[in-house]
Amino acid sequence: MGKGLSQITFDFAPAEEEEIIPVAPPTAVKEEEAVIKEEAPERTVIENTVTTGKRGRKSLKEIALHADLLQIPEDDILFKKQYYSIGAVAGMFRENQSLIRYWETEFDILKPRKNRKGDRFFRPVDIKNLVMIYDLLRRRKFTIEGAKDFLKNNKKAEEKFGMIQSLEKMKGFLLELKANL
Secondary structure, eight states: OOOOOOOOOOOOOOOSSSOOOOOOOHHHHHHHHHHHHHHGGGSOHHHHHHHSOOOSOOOHHHHHHHTTOOOOOOHHHHTTSSOEEHHHHHHHHTOOHHHHHHHHHHOTTOOOEEOTTOOEEEOHHHHHHHHHHHIIIIISOOOHHHHHHHHHHOTTHHHHHHHHHHHHHHHHHHHHHHHHO
16 A cells, blocks of 8 residues: 555657657657657648548548549450449549449449449449549539539530540640650
8 A cells, every 4th residue: 555656648649650659758759749740741742631541521622632643444454344342443533432322322324233232343334434423523623413414414425524534645645755855
């Protein structure tokens, strides 16, 4: 009963890199925080939004930054597989699976196959339609209702979108060629 109680302190701040920062007296912690604050501005905005697991909606600025960073494979590679899981599709678009499921309920052109368990499997055609929906919502800033009306009223929207995509690829090629000169 003669022992006194001692206080234990914990530091719950997330580590910037995968290094363990030992708990030290308050003066040493202030020096380490200063080092971390000096390293933090070196990161770019894209790395910061990807690495942090921020909950909730993304800001319009973050959405605009990621709108052009789709990781959709070329058609010949895309059509090698018959089905893609919802996790793989969400990874291609850098979006949450819940958003892909929501778009499935809102847009009639998305009809992924479901197994008995209820898992969704997207065909390459569904992924192409998702690219068109993503372009309307994220890059061209349509509302969901506006995108539905656009797809309903423009029956040749897929052909126009395909032409736009091919022109953007040519533009990217020419810009790359110009940069190499």
